[in-house]
Amino acid sequence: MNKLLSVIALSLSAVVSAQAAVVVIGAPGAADISASDAKKMFLGKGSSSAVVYELDEGNATRSEFHSKVTKKSDAQLKAFWSKQVFTGKGNPPATVNSASAMKSTIASNPNAIGYIDEADLDDSVKVILKP
Numbered sequence: 001m002n003k004l005l006s007v008i009a010l011s012l013s014a015v016v017s018a019q020a021a022v023v024v025i026g027a028p029g030a031a032d033i034s035a036s037d038a039k040k041m042f043l044g045k046g047s048s049s050a051v052v053y054e055l056d057e058g059n060a061t062r063s064e065f066h067s068k069v070t071k072k073s074d075a076q077l078k079a080f081w082s083k084q085v086f087t088g089k090g091n092p093p094a095t096v097n098s099a100s101a102m103k104s105t106i107a108s109n110p111n112a113i114g115y116i117d118e119a120d121l122d123d124s125v126k127v128i129l130k131p
Helices: 002-018 035-042 060-068 074-087 099-107
Strands: 022-026 051-055 094-096 112-117 126-129
Touching (some): 022 099, 051 060, 060 112
Parallel strands (some): 051 094
């Protein structure tokens, strides 16, 4: 019985540690933003001067971010941007292929924002929102 409980406890801790939270990041001197502002920026709305970066389509962190911040699924997001492009109202943000690429891109531009898994954080970027 004790072995079974140990196995269950280890399994649960592995699941919990694998699901770190997504965070919005900016360059080290960036100001904090609200969830509402982040939603507008990542959907190309508003008059922000921020340069927005996304992780590649199909990335689990991207799905988690949009679920929490823009409230859109991957399919809804794809449809949204298709409509924006078709009607000439906007283009989707540029994409990067990894958390390390996101960090280096954001760190090199004081006007850039993006998101990564909290487990990938380091001193090169600043958390500006925890959704």
